[in-house]
């Protein structure tokens with residue numbers, strides 16, 4: 164769908180191509196795309212000479228030497244072609260404007276959502292559809308209009324910025340770019356965005372849309388009369404369509420979510436949702452003392468969520484068992500629960516199945532985490548214990564991450580204390596990327612002494628979070 168910069172470019176190109184031309188006839192092939200009575204539409208336009216063009220939001224306005232305007236919206240796929248009068252009318256040409264010279268302008272629309280309307284020059288901005296279009300960023304000197312409109316709105320900032328009646332011009336692509344540039348999470352409630360941030364949003368909207376308009380203007384110079392004036396040239400986008408690519412600012416992998424049904428790409432690290440509670444994710448090798456660390460944080464008032472505990476509960480869920488059986492048909496159920504000894508031994512022998520199972524289970528755990536984080540009051544802090552915190556990308560939900568480190572010697576001692584089969588435990592844990600995870604974590608605590616020492620270190624970091 165063309166956005167403001169593309170529409171601006173189409174407008175400028177139309178001006179270059181057809182201004183000064185006089186309409187001698189109009190052929191409406193598909194009446195549904197014309198909002199006026201077809202005869203009135205034709206009669207108003209025949210004999211009119213195009214003087215200039217105007218853009219209002221994503222509408223293109225044709226001006227004439229008469230008291231009328233032609234309002235055009237391209238919607239999904241609308242395009243204009245300047246052709247010779249003798250050219251054949253194509254399957255997707257919906258309206259043809261013939262000029263007094265040998266040319267004609269064809270409105271072509273494969274999706275057929277576009278609209279055309281003739282209106283009076285004296286009133287066109289005060290009646291639909293233009294009366295519902297708010298000013299675009301270039302028309303706004305400050306963000307007072309946004310502040311007033313968003314003051315009591317709990318809807319996501321992305322949704323609020325897409326509302327063209329408040330501010331026009333930001334579509335799905337550029338709104339993601341603006342929110343990335345201003346480091347705002349797209350789901351942040353609009354009312355929580357402070358005036359200073361709104362000013363920043365306005366400034367970045369002008370910069371990004373302006374640069375994109377210039378980029379479009381450059382590309383269109385290669386315009387060829389046989390091609391449509393369509394505006395399918397893209398500004399160097401930083402986030403849109405970059406799901407799972409590294410963030411250009413911090414290198415973290417970008418994520419795609421849906422905000423009010425609209426696909427949205429953002430960086431979970433640079434764009435934190437300030438409406439959610441503080442979350443710390445705890446990871447570390449097996450037997451390093453993650454649970455002890457989490458229990459201590461729980462005693463400080465944190466809500467403690469353990470991935471292992473959630474998995475334990477999920478394994479009793481019939482639907483999850485069916486899901487796992489799709490990966491492991493041999494799965495054994497004992498007393499309505501998955502036979503863990505069987506599963507453990509099976510995964511040791513089938514590393515590929517282990518990876519697939521982990522992917523499936525992580526997505527289920529992630530759902531539980533996401534739901535719990537959203538429903539927890541902002542005043543409460545949360546600690547997530549996740550052995551594969553970074554591998555599962557659950558660190559995306561964390562404000563900070565904590566790596567509990569341990570020496571090999573102490574790790575073996577702990578596993579013996581827990582009566583674990585050391586060989587099996589270490590083998591099951593071999594996917595854990597020790598060096599890389601340690602580097603990624605916000606905090607690292609070495610847990611080689613006793614629990615009092617661990618708690619003291621934790622207290623120094625987290626007692627005021």
Ligand SMILES: [Zn+2]
Pocket residue numbers: 410411412413414415430431432433434
């Ligand atoms: Zn980032």
